[in-house]
Structure formats: structure tokens, C-alpha cells
Amino acid sequence: MSAVATDTGAATATFGKDLLGLKDLSAVAVTALLDTAEGFLEVGTRSVKKVPALRGRTVVNLFYEPSTRTRTSFELAAKRLSADVLNITVNASSVVKGEGLIDTARNIEAMNVDTVVIRHAAAGAPQLLAENLQSHVINAGDGAHEHPTQGLLDLFTMRRALGRVKGLTVVIVGDIAHSRVARSGLIGLTKLGAHVRLVGPPTMIPMGIERLAETPGSVRVGHDLDAALAGADVLMPLRLQLERQGAPLFPGKREYALRYGIDQRRLSLAPGAIVMHPGPINRGVEIAHDVADGERSVILGQVTHGVAVRMAVLYHYSGGQGELA
């Protein structure tokens, strides 16, 4: 199916009803999802970008947080699998006053929906949904907990660019404390045998984060970015949430860019490393303009891969069968 070797051999992967986080997946299942995505990647390059794998199924994108990229990616993925897609965006400010999550979800399910893709500001919201619905639930990002499809597309991108995940050294820079991308990233990476260095000011490093590693000792924390760059294979600056400026996590954009921005000088400290970013990027803050657009950037590739990875996730978690591609 793909020319890329898998990290874990040919053991059979099993998938549960829901995808709530990479924490719950075996390394074999992660690899199987990446392998399926390899097959789906080609579909996006055809003139007719559609396969019938989920024909007749209904997928609902239930988004409680504004999101363009992830919602669009899931929507395209479902459509390319021939599923019917419904997008529901709930205004976050109405959450407290309005209908509760369980009631909303049950109403959706009463319309015979197969899969609910949920994005929510509250960590654990997808689990609450999963416990109360027969439908499959896919987590599209919950608070600072997990963003499993982002974690998968990052692994997929590394595997394609560097040929493997095992043994890579990945530097994740920024507000780890508030980042679901960092959590799913470090769980997925350490599950497949990579080493992770988390870098940021102490205000942005949550207590005990290194103990989230799937393999003890595979995650290290540091505050000096230059020192963390030697031998790195992947640099992944996180989006700086500018609204947290003076919150008081960091003094301001300028100081942040000086200490933690990825620019050409820092890039030269990690020769051979690729640059990734979960988007949307703040040019000139966490990543320099010419780095974002530079030849070592695979940022747009991540977006392309995101659709293929989400096709794989929808396929495995919506009871898809038959023709894959």
C-alpha cells in the first residue's frame, strides 16, 4: 500500500467506538491509521477526488470553538469518502446559558447520525459525548487535553519527510501548558519511539508533563531554545496565543520572539531539521517569515496530509468497509 516502512510491523490493529485521544491507541493502531492515510493521500490528487467508502453514512461536525482549518479538513475528508456531512457551529458564549452538551448531542443522534466530530473548549467534552451516544465520537480538539488527528497528521508528515518516526528528536516550542497539540504530539511521538524536547518559559510548562511520555525518559523539558536545537530532526513552534500576553505568562511578543522564535540563525543550529507548525501562524513571533516559507518548512504539507489522515480516521471510526481508494 505504501512505500514507507511501518515502525511496528504487521500486527493487527483494533479500534474502539471512539477516537478520544492518542493516549488510548496502541502503537500498532497508530501505525495502521498512518498506513491507511497513505492510501487516501493519492485520492486528493485525482481529478475525481472521491471514493465510496462511507457512502450513505452521516458525519456531523459539532464545533463549539471557532475553527476554519480543522473543520474544513474534516468536512473535505468526509466528502471525499462520500459521506453526508452536516456542520454545526455553536456559539461558545451560549454554552452556559443554552442547551447542555448531552441534550444537543442526543438531538443530533435522534436524526440517525453515524459519527460526531467534536471540537470543544472544555477538556473531556468528547468523552462525555462518547459515554452518552451510540454514535462514533471523534475528538477534533478538547481544551488543553488532546487533538488526536493533529497528532496523527504530524506523525504522518514526519514519516513522509524523514522516512521514520522512531529515533527522531522533535523539539516542540511554546505554550505547552495550554496546548492539546503538544500533548497529542508527545504521546504519539513517544508511542512510536521518538524523543521529544519541550521548550518554553516555565510559565508555559505544566507540572509533570515529562511523565506523560509513553516511554520513561523520552521527554525532556528545557527553557533555553538554542541549547535544545542540537541534533533536532523536527522543530515545531506552537501558535502563541497573543491574548495570553501579560496574562501573565510572558512579557510580550518582542521578548517571546527573541527567546523562542524560530529564525534562520536558530534553524542553522539544527542542520537538516524540518519545520512544522499546527497553524495558524503568527509571522515574526513564534516563526520568522522566511522560515515559514523556507525550503525546510513542511507546513502546507501538514495541511494536505490532514485531509488524508482524517479520511483514515473517519474510515476506521465510522465502520467504513470495502474499497479504500
Next chain:
Amino acid sequence: MSDGMDNPVVTILGGHLVDPAAGVDAPADLRIENGRIARVTAPGALPREGQVIDAAGRHVLPGLIDTHAHLREPGHEHKGTVADAAFQAAMGGITCLFAMPNTDPVCDSRAVCEMVINRARQTGAVRVLPVGAMTRGMENRVLSEMGELAACGCPALADAWAPIESSQMFRRALEYARGVGLPVITVPQDLGLSADGVMHEGDVATRLGLAGIPAASEEISVARAIALAELAGCRLHIAPITTAGSVRLVADARRRGLDVSAGTAPHYLHLTDAALIGYATAAKVYPPLRPRTDLEALRAAVADGTVSVLSSCHAPHADYEKAVEFSLAPFGMAGLSTALSLTLLLVKEGVLPLSSAVARWTHGPREVFALADAGTLAEGSPADLTIVDLSSTWEITPRAVAGHGLSTPWLGQTLPGRVCQTLLGGKIVHDSQRSTAVPPHHPEDAVHHA
């Protein structure tokens, strides 16, 4: 009315009496007359007279004093009522209950105090002592009318869930409370540091992606409260404390001879923050559940008496309020019916002897709050007592928490120490044999059928 209500004499035979306030831990028979303890004797010395309760193989304890419960009435009746609380208290062997003032309206006036006391009297199942608010409306701008609150029978004043952020205001409240002769109960928390936290800040919060409340939030507040109580000369009860650091601060204050005491709740002695894995809102409480090291320090402090009072911190919610996203769920769990069993579980696990465990619910609060009429079964005391079978177990059903099943992490679990009977003023207000009983605020149910 039936025989039990009309007969003023009750004889309890064959039980093992544990009454730390009276220094008793031995087999004993008891005779009750007109709602009070008339005689406590060696086994076999009393005639079988009046209503006879066979307590063979069971333990007879003074009714428990619970110094921290949220009865929710008035204002939040969908979470619970005084009658619900009375039912659960009787089931859990509690006969004296402090009602926290954060109701709506707040308990800062004679009107609300008397309303709560009267509701409890109507149930006939538990004595309720309303705790007054330290400031009017708990808004922390004007002192409450503490003198009148004392005259109404308030045993203490409290800042529950609305900490007084101004140290000057807190100082004045403590000083004024000293003048009216009431101790102050403070729930330690630094609002600025707790911020938007929803659980203990540590490995589990990091894994769940939830905002944390550091132990320091509690400890800063404990340290400030001790310093201000020393300045004001006021008797201070800090509860619940939940961290090893708070234990050290309280131990130091007590060593220095300050009039400071501390309490905690059974759930902090059994559950760690790991209980929240899976986003279990039933175990979302404030202060939050802590890691194992804090739990161990707290257990040691309860055993050695640094923490001299246990209380339920009963704070129930409607199921639909708990069945939401974790960060949106309210803090608090039900605790009245499970308090004694969870304390007996500590005894079973070897944390402390039975007499000390009972003392934390009887002698301890009796001393701290100078309660003349509760916490002992010495001759002349009100016949408020509970009879427990330590060898039996019981299952926690939704009924045990007045239907609020999502307000207890022990739902469906089995705990040791079934309460066989609870007596209030010599009348049986709970009897485990009557498993189909309706809550005791129905008068016909407050009667024992031998």
C-alpha cells in the same frame, strides 16, 4: 402516635459504648428517660424496661456532629433541602449538623437562621445549627450582625466559599467575632491563585488538560488566617484542609499554643486526584482532591489529632448539573450518609483506632465549638446516638444521597459499618431494618416498630 413516641424510657442492651468525651470504650447498657441519658452501666445491670433495643455485637456511639454541610435550603432546593439532609444525616449516624451560610438568601439574619432551625425541627430527625455569615450577604463589605446571630443559636461564623480577600476586613471580622464569643470557620483558598482551576495542579491535571489549583493556594490562606487569628485573638477553625503544607502550618500554630484547630473531610482521606481520571465530575470538589503524599500527611494528622475534627463537607448538586463538561460542573459531593462508613474504613485500614475516629466526630467538634449538649453520652446528656454494626457492609444507592447519584463517587460501592439505628432525643429517627422507609420528615416514619 404509636408506642415508641409515647414511651419515655428506652433501654439499649448489650452494645459496646465508645464515648471519647467521657473516656469510655467498653461494653455498656444505657437507659434513656425523657430524651436524655439517665444511666450508663456495666452490662446486665439494667432491667429490660420501656422500648428495648438489642445492641448485641454492635457499637453505640454519641450521635455524630457534622460541622460543615451545605443544606441548600433556602434558595437552592433543586440541589437539596433541609429534609433531604435530615434523612441522609440520620442514615449516616449524624445527629447535629452545622448548616453553612451560603444559601439564597445568605444566612446573615435572624430570619434565615430561624427558618433553617424550624425546617430541621419539622423533620424531627436531626438538630441543625445554622452557621452565620461573617459579612452581610457574604459580600465582604459590611460585617454581619454577629451579636444577633449568636443570640439566635449560631455556633460559629464562616466565610464558606466567599473568602474575604482584604486582610483588614478579615481581621476586623475575627475581632468582632471574638467580642460576641463565636469561633470562626474559614475555608482556606486564595482566589487569585486558584483562578480558573478546576482540580489539583499536578501530573493528573496536566494529563487531563485541566486548569490546576496549586496546594499553595490553600497554604497561603491557612498561613494568613493563622496570623490574623493570632492578631485578633479569635478562636479559629480552619476546614477543610487538604495538603501536607497546611498540616505543617496548623501543627506549628497549635504547638505555639494558639487557639487554632483544623478539620478535613473523609473524601480527602480516601481519594486522590487520580479519582478524576475520566473526567469524573462526582469527585470534583473544592478544595480539590490531592495526590497521595498529601493524603498520607492528612491521614497522619487525623490520627495524631493535629486535625481534631472531621466533617462531611456535604455539598450535593442535581444530577443534571453534574452531567456536564468537567470544567462547567459545580464543585461538591454529597457526604452525610457516607461520612461514618468512610471513617470506619480508615479504622479498618489501620489509620487510627476506633476511639480516635469517633472522637473526631464527637469529642473534637464538641471541644472546638464548646457544644454543651452534643458529642457525649454522659449521664444527663441528650440521647442523641447511633448504633453501628462494624462487621456489616452496605451499598451506596441513589437513595442514600437523596436521589443525587452523580454527587457521590461511591455510588454502587460497598462500604463498611451499617448504621442500624440513630436516635435523636431518645426517638428512633433511622432504622436500617425498615429499608423501605420514606424520609423521616413524614411523622409516621419517625417511629420505631419493635
